[in-house]
Amino acid sequence: MDTETQRWTRLDDAPxxxxxxxxxxxxxxxxxxxxxxxxxxxxxxxxxxxxxxxxEEDLPFEVCNAATxxxxxxxxxxxxxxxxxxxxxxxxxxxEWQDWGSTxxxxxxxxxxxxxxxxxxxxxx
Numbered sequence: 001m002d003t004e005t006q007r008w009t010r011l012d013d014a015p016x017x018x019x020x021x022x023x024x025x026x027x028x029x030x031x032x033x034x035x036x037x038x039x040x041x042x043x044x045x046x047x048x049x050x051x052x053x054x055x056e057e058d059l060p061f062e063v064c065n066a067a068t069x070x071x072x073x074x075x076x077x078x079x080x081x082x083x084x085x086x087x088x089x090x091x092x093x094x095x096e097w098q099d100w101g102s103t104x105x106x107x108x109x110x111x112x113x114x115x116x117x118x119x120x121x122x123x124x125x
Contacts, residue, residue: 012052016040020064024075026092031075034063041082060097067110069120079107
């Protein structure tokens with residue numbers, strides 16, 4: 001949806017269905033992480049308007065229904081099925097994944113939004 005013209009544009013089809021995938025946008029790139037399908041639980045895609053869909057190197061962990069956040073130059077993945085207490089961060093500059101420890105509670109479904117550079121709102125179940 002172009003907010004200036006208020007018109008929808010059909011984009012290229014995604015390479016797979018998104019069932020339980022996490023989504024986050026950073027600096028004009030959309031990222032898609034994980035999936036409910038066993039063969040796609042390590043799914044890591046990126047999308048830009050100029051470059052279209054790109055299959056990135058698989059996630060170093062399995063996940064679906066995770067909470068995702070952007071923190072500075074990092075894409076953060078928290079909880080979700082198969083990743084219940086884990087927190088991982090992808091450095092969008094170096095392209096490396098980092099283990100950021102764990103949450104003090106377990107959750108198999110999460111959604112989140114960044115409130116400030118140091119705080120987020122996290123919904124879990």
